[in-house]
Amino acid sequence: MKFTDGNWMLRKQYDLLGAVQAHDFEQKDGVLTAYASPRPILSRSNMLDTMLLTVRFHSPMPGVVGVKLIHHMGVRERGPVFELTKETGHFVTIEETEEAAILTSGSLSVHIRKGPEWSVDFYRGSERITGSRQKSMAYITEGKEKAYMREELDLGVGEWVYGLGERFTPFVRNGQVVDIWNQDGGTSSEQAYKNIPFYVTNKGYGVFVNQPDLVSFEIASEKVKKVQFHVTGESLEYFVIDGPTIKEVLGKYTELTGKPSLPPAWTFGLWLSTSFTTNYDEATVNSFVDGMEERGLPLHVFHFDCFWMRDFHWTDFKWDERIFPDPVGMLKRLKEKGLKICVWINPYIAQRSRLFEEGRDNGYLIKKPNGDVWQWDMWQPGMGIVDFTNPAACEWYKGYLRELVDMGVDSFKTDFGERIPTDVVYHDGSDPEKMHNFYTYQYNKVVFEVLEEKLGKNEAALFARSATVGGQKFPVHWGGDCYADYESMAESLRGGLSLGLSGFGFWSHDIGGFESTAPAHVFKRWLAFGLLSSHSRLHGSRSYRVPWAYDTEAVDVTRFFTKLKCSLMPYLFNTAAQAVEQGLPSMRAMVLEFPEDPTSEFLDRQYMLGDSIMVAPVFDENGFVQYYLPEGSWTHLLTGEIVEGGKWFKETHNFLSLPLFVRPNSIIAIGANDRKPDYDYADGVKLTAYSLADGASASTTVRDIKGAAELLVTMKREGNEVAVKVQGSGKALSLALHGIGEMAKVDGAASLLGGIVSIAAGVKETALTITLK
Numbered sequence: 218m219k220f221t222d223g224n225w226m227l228r229k230q231y232d233l234l235g236a237v238q239a240h241d242f243e244q245k246d247g248v249l250t251a252y253a254s255p256r257p258i259l260s261r262s263n264m265l266d267t268m269l270l271t272v273r274f275h276s277p278m279p280g281v282v283g284v285k286l287i288h289h290m291g292v293r294e295r296g297p298v299f300e301l302t303k304e305t306g307h308f309v310t311i312e313e314t315e316e317a318a319i320l321t322s323g324s325l326s327v328h329i330r331k332g333p334e335w336s337v338d339f340y341r342g343s344e345r346i347t348g349s350r351q352k353s354m355a356y357i358t359e360g361k362e363k364a365y366m367r368e369e370l371d372l373g374v375g376e377w378v379y380g381l382g383e384r385f386t387p388f389v390r391n392g393q394v395v396d397i398w399n400q401d402g403g404t405s406s407e408q409a410y411k412n413i414p415f416y417v418t419n420k421g422y423g424v425f426v427n428q429p430d431l432v433s434f435e436i437a438s439e440k441v442k443k444v445q446f447h448v449t450g451e452s453l454e455y456f457v458i459d460g461p462t463i464k465e466v467l468g469k470y471t472e473l474t475g476k477p478s479l480p481p482a483w484t485f486g487l488w489l490s491t492s493f494t495t496n497y498d499e500a501t502v503n504s505f506v507d508g509m510e511e512r513g514l515p516l517h518v519f520h521f522d523c524f525w526m527r528d529f530h531w532t533d534f535k536w537d538e539r540i541f542p543d544p545v546g547m548l549k550r551l552k553e554k555g556l557k558i559c560v561w562i563n564p565y566i567a568q569r570s571r572l573f574e575e576g577r578d579n580g581y582l583i584k585k586p587n588g589d590v591w592q593w594d595m596w597q598p599g600m601g602i603v604d605f606t607n608p609a610a611c612e613w614y615k616g617y618l619r620e621l622v623d624m625g626v627d628s629f630k631t632d633f634g635e636r637i638p639t640d641v642v643y644h645d646g647s648d649p650e651k652m653h654n655f656y657t658y659q660y661n662k663v664v665f666e667v668l669e670e671k672l673g674k675n676e677a678a679l680f681a682r683s684a685t686v687g688g689q690k691f692p693v694h695w696g697g698d699c700y701a702d703y704e705s706m707a708e709s710l711r712g713g714l715s716l717g718l719s720g721f722g723f724w725s726h727d728i729g730g731f732e733s734t735a736p737a738h739v740f741k742r743w744l745a746f747g748l749l750s751s752h753s754r755l756h757g758s759r760s761y762r763v764p765w766a767y768d769t770e771a772v773d774v775t776r777f778f779t780k781l782k783c784s785l786m787p788y789l790f791n792t793a794a795q796a797v798e799q800g801l802p803s804m805r806a807m808v809l810e811f812p813e814d815p816t817s818e819f820l821d822r823q824y825m826l827g828d829s830i831m832v833a834p835v836f837d838e839n840g841f842v843q844y845y846l847p848e849g850s851w852t853h854l855l856t857g858e859i860v861e862g863g864k865w866f867k868e869t870h871n872f873l874s875l876p877l878f879v880r881p882n883s884i885i886a887i888g889a890n891d892r893k894p895d896y897d898y899a900d901g902v903k904l905t906a907y908s909l910a911d912g913a914s915a916s917t918t919v920r921d922i923k924g925a926a927e928l929l930v931t932m933k934r935e936g937n938e939v940a941v942k943v944q945g946s947g948k949a950l951s952l953a954l955h956g957i958g959e960m961a962k963v964d965g966a967a968s969l970l971g972g973i974v975s976i977a978a979g980v981k982e983t984a985l986t987i988t989l990k
Contacts, residue, residue: 218394218447219439220357220367230359234268235352238333242318247309249274249320249329253354257333268356272329272337277303277456279323281469282339283427285454286366288356292451295648297429297606297655299686301473325459339422339457346422347371347457357447366453369443376420377818378436378444379463379806382413382684383696383716383724385708388806388821390416390436397432399635399654399683403732404699404708410635411684411694412654413719415470416444419808419818421460423470428453429655429685430648449650463718463809464801470720471800475690477722478665479797480678480752482790482895482922483557484628484693486517487748487779488680489763490756493522493731498540499547505763506554512765512772515779515892519551520559520630520680520756531597532563533570534617548625555893559628559680560621564614564660568592568599572617576601581610583641591641602637605659606652607644615667622671627678629668634660634683657683665691675923680754684721692723693752701730701757703836706743710834711821713750717802717809722793724804725752734760737767738838741774741872746834748778749826749877751793751803774872780891787886787898787919792827794924803827810880811847820845823876829883830854833876840869842876849881850908852956859908859956881908881956884917884930899927900948903973908956909934919945937989941965941974947981954987961990 222228236253243250253270256263271287310321317328330336338348353369372378378390385404386393395407402408414426416436426432428448435445447453456473460466471477489505491497502519509516527537536544548558566572566582576582582590582601590601604610618629634657639649647655661681668677681694688694696712699705713724728747729740734757744764747753755762764771782789795801801809805825807817823833823844831851833844846862853860854877860866868876879885889901899919906915911934919928928945934957941952952967952974954960963969965985967976974987 218433219435221439224440232358233352233355234357235355236270236272236335237351238335239318239329239331240269242313242329244311247275247311249311249318251318251329253335270354270356272354274320274327274329276309276320276322277301277473278469279304279308280325280459281456281473282320282322282325282327283454283456284327284337286354286368286452288364288366288451295646295651297647297651297659299427299429299474301427302475303473323459324461325457327457341422341459341461346420346459353443363449364451365447365449366451367445367447368453368455369440369445370424372418372437372442372444373420376418378416378418379808380413380416380423380715380718381434382409382719383411383694383712384409385712388711388714389819392438393436394438395434395436397426397434397654399637399657399685401633401635404697404705404712409712410682410697411688411716411719411721413684413686414446415686415719417463417466417718419463419812421462421466421812423458423460423466425456425458425470425473425686426453427455429651430653431650462812464799467718467720467800471689474720475687476798476800477689477692477796478677479675479793479924480692480723481676482786483517484678484752484894485786485789485793486753486783486894487515488518488520488559488752488754488756489516490520490754491522491524492757492759492761494524494759495761497524502547502551505761506551506556508763508765510554512776514764514772514776515783516556517894518557518559518628520561520754522561522630522756525560529567529569529598531567531570532565533567533572534562534621535571545624552625557627558625559630560626561630561632562618562664563631563633564603564605565597565600565633566603567597568601573599573601575613576603576610579609579613580604580644581607581613583638583643585640586642591638595636596633603660604644605656605663606647610644611663614663618664618667619671622667627672628680629664630680631661631664632682654685657681658685658687661688661691680725689721692721694721694724695752695754696724696726698731698758699727701733701735701739703739703742705730706739706746706834707822707836710746710824713804714806714821714824717804718806720800722796722800722802723751724802725750725754727756728754729757729762731756731758733758737771740767741771742835742837744771744774745778745872745875746832748782749832753779753782770872777873783894784887784891786894786896787888787902788827788830788917790898790920790922790924791886791918794918794920795827797924807845807847814847816845817847829880829885831876831878831880835870835875840871841867842870843867844876846878850956851878851881852907853877854879854885857955879907882910882913882915883907884915884932886917886919895922897948898922899946899950901950902928903951903953904930905953905955906932906939909939909954911936939987939989941985941987942983943976943980943985944982947979949976949978951975954989957989959990961988963987
């Protein structure tokens with residue numbers, strides 16, 4: 218929302234009192250407090266009939282500085298609040314000079330100027346990265362009823378803003394207005410399911426606005442050299458997070474708000490859904506499952522969407538006995554085929570649900586101010602909404618989920634969570650404006666906790682649509698309702714890359730699009746994209762998404778890319794562990810991996826899958842694709858072709874190909890199994906080093922299916938020799954070099970045959986020297 222009329226004037230309906238002069242400072246327990254007046258204090262009379270902004274500077278961890286602006290402190294703080302992790306210890310220093318008061322935390326310091334020229338400047342060493350000028354911090358009123366707290370932070374020349382959740386609008390946020398307010402708006406509008414009040418810039422810092430309620434951002438839109446953000450009320454808190462790289466910013470942000478959990482290995486396989494409004498029963502389900510097997514298509518998860526429950530009864534957690542008379546037996550039979558099971562749920566309780574009266578009578582549903590249950594007829598007739606601020610309601614909801622897990626359900630698709638009203642009262646007295654966005658956190662947390670409780674740590678996985686800050690702790694998330702065309706395929710990718718730059722490690726999308734049915738060529742192109750994503754699901758609205766419903770070639774494409782993904786699991790699962798340990802997304806915007814390359818700052822039709830594989834999906838019926846490779850010798854993973862980067866490429870690909878390149882000086886681990894995602898990755902793994910330059914080194918880790926490191930391999934090239942170190946559990950493995958010539962011999966506990974170095978089982982640690990011809 219804009220307050221100003223151009224650069225000089227204020228819009229007529231607003232009055233603004235901004236920070237003009239630092240009047241006084243206090244420091245206590247590592248907190249620096251500044252008191253800022255909205256006019257120069259030239260005499261004692263200037264101290265009367267005026268406002269005084271209280272601005273508190275503090276630090277939850279090294280390299281992160283928090284700023285809290287307060288007008289009136291008497292406002293009762295009503296939850297909810299984001300769950301933040303703060304470090305203890307002495308990492309903050311505060312000093313005062315004649316010119317400024319300075320708080321320093323790790324690499325980041327904030328300087329608050331003394332005297333009549335108010336300014337707040339954030340420094341990385343001697344480099345100013347952003348700051349707030351005179352009157353940028355402001356208290357703004359609209360008539361006598363509405364009040365806002367505002368901040369404006371500077372943007373430099375050539376500085377680009379990313380993130381703010383899963384957004385489908387242009388990837389670079391400059392010039393956009395973004396309201397942090399969860400909405401069920403599909404993928405083709407400015408609305409978003411996953412709104413995160415956190416952005417990063419290519420200057421290597423991030424800003425997290427610690428407000429669960431509506432935060433409105435003007436990103437170089439109201440004022441072209443500012444990011445303006447504001448909330449309704451009497452206070453506003455934000456954190457500036459220093460990198461100095463975007464990767465390090467994400468690490469600190471997720472340290473503060475929560476690291477992603479590690480999804481179980483089986484979730485990385487192919488998921489097949491019944492789709493939304495299709496008709497299905499056990500015979501239909503088996504026709505899909507058996508059809509996949511008959512065609513040699515690896516399938517790992519089967520998902521039952523809405524109509525596993527009876528129509529007009531959502532959500533009641535009860536199998537529709539007319540369609541599924543023996544759900545326990547059916548699930549057992551499906552699991553005997555090697556499948557995991559997911560079922561659709563949501564937090565909305567229809568009036569015909571068996572849960573409605575229980576919820577109403579026990580106070581488990583959100584209420585109106587007069588004490589009635591809040592209800593409407595959108596989605597389900599007379600539906601209410603579970604009040605997850607009530608611990609008893611959480612336990613009640615969990616009880617039904619536990620019954621389903623005991624039946625054989627392995628995962629829940631936690632749909633919805635965005636249509637949360639604000640004219641309501643919560644059990645714990647939470648502010649309904651703040652609960653609108655925060656509701657999804659409590660909803661997904663409750664479901665995730667049941668799965669962890671019943672199945673164990675690192676065995677829980679959701680398929681969630683909505684999210685807020687901290688939601689990354691409950692993976693996996695998918696992109697919501699997209700159309701079945703190339704435009705929606707591209708906007709979905711933009712949303713996923715944006716979410717990855719907002720602290721989320723794992724992301725998926727509906728292969729082929731959700732709304733309508735894609736032409737076969739769109740479906741086949743989307744298959745390659747979907748199976749080279751973190752998680753992969755075939756799902757739609759009104760038609761089945763089995764590949765043979767499109768054409769025969771779609772079956773071949775599904776088989777090819779599913780098997781490719783399974784074979785890449787040693788590499789992909791190590792990437793997943795990096796998400797957990799470092800807060801890095803599995804699917805990475807190019808700017809994240811190549812921050813020094815200016816071209817990477819704008820790329821949103823390609824991505825890095827992990828740190829070493831570049832994927833450029835094809836968004837064209839005829840197979841035309843345009844993509845960019847940074848400098849270096851890149852190798853096509855499928856063909857072995859080596860090309861020199863630092864330029865753009867234009868190509869045409871068939872349905873079994875796309876630009877899929879390995880970064881120079883990388884080691885890619887290929888597993889010995891291409892039929893399933895959960896196997897012993899270290900046993901029989903093949904590790905290939907690509908374009909290892911003279912003087913360069915590369916390393917990789919192979920994990921077990923719980924995420925623990927099982928094999929570490931490093932290679933370093935000096936001239937025509939490559940030194941290799943292997944540390945592991947003693948399982949058989951092989952090594953190869955690509956793009957640097959042929960191997961002449963190998964010295965050490967290994968054998969060389971046909972350009973492959975083999976290390977037999979039983980060798981847990983060894984050092985080798987490979988000599989090149």
